[in-house]
Amino acid sequence: MKTRILTAVLAMFTVVAFAQKKEIRRAGKAVEKGEWQKAKDYLNEAEAELAGADEDEKADYYLYKGYALIGNGENVPPQDLSAATEAFKQAQQLGHDEAAQGITAASNALVNAAIADQNAKNFEGAADKLYESYELNKQDTLYLYYAASNAVNAGNYDKALDFYETLKDLGFSGEQTEYTAVNKETGETEVMTSKEQRDLFVKSGDYTDPQDRKTESKTGEIAKNVALIYMEKGENEKAVAAMEDAKRENPNDVALLQSEADMYYSMGDMEKYRDIMEQVVEQDPENAVLLYNLGVSSAELGERDRAIEFYKKALELDPEMTNARINIAHVILSREQPIVEEMNTLGTSAAENKRYDELAEERRSVYRDAIPHLEQVLEKNPDNVEAARTMMNIYYQLNEPENAEKMKQKIAEIEAQQ
Structure with missing residues (x-):
């Protein structure tokens, strides 16, 4: 009797195992056809008896499960993405030859989902998905960099700092070689996915001017972000130390110097900012x-002549830089304040009246010095309402009502067009 029972159990097990294999094979065929829901249904039927399957069958099961969950890789629910990632990992641990391709598919789906999160301003979700994609393939350090950036945007500074520190330990710079060629039809330079693809396109005759170019290092940006995180946490000393540490490792990195200058600007140390910016300009x-x-920082430090000098040098290189012209006028007009302050302290004696008249003329001279720069602004940019309004006020102060009314009319015309 015992033997008969044992035989019956073994027979039943064989039938279940056979059915299980059949459902897994059906799931595989459904995956090949892109019938994701049908594949899930087959896998659900096989799951109950999975413990009795051999390793090859389990590996197939997890591979097909991963593909069924991510489908075509678009609009995949977060829970399915996580489950698919785990399924591919299990298939890989069980030695499935195609598991690596599945992991790549999961990584791509995670990145697509992260992009969707970014567009929806769900930066926390994007950071987590990009980090998970990096975890799938530790060679994809660029995903860890973008995960850190999204964590910063999400305001999760501790997470961002952890990601940045990992990047630093890995020696990440973000420098890459881009393979480009010019599309003959559009005339635009395009970046190819590989050197082989670029060379193939050039050989076809549709592209010309193949170039290899290096992308800029992200070391400076990372150092700046780390410093800004420490500043946000009220730890300025750590911010400075982080920047100094980065400079020791990258002493000739101009972007890093710029980041250091930006850090001191954020701290309100304009003198230090100006000194470092001069090194950058060199x-x-x-x-x-x-x-x-440099003109801005010099102006904020009260170095008017130096500020104007920097603005003029900037205009020599870029004559269309409207803000530089406006700022020159503002720096000139800033000379008015001490004049007015002294005028307000004077009494009514003959000597003081004489001094008052002298100061009044100095004040008018300041206005006249500013006018040519504002006129150039309006010449280059006729719709600049700020320049027009400043000129109107100047003409009223100079007692030139006709010119003031012209500017008033111009302001009304500009505002009517906006």
């Missing part, structure tokens, strides 16, 4: 934006 003297920024 390495990039033809950069109008850098010279403009």
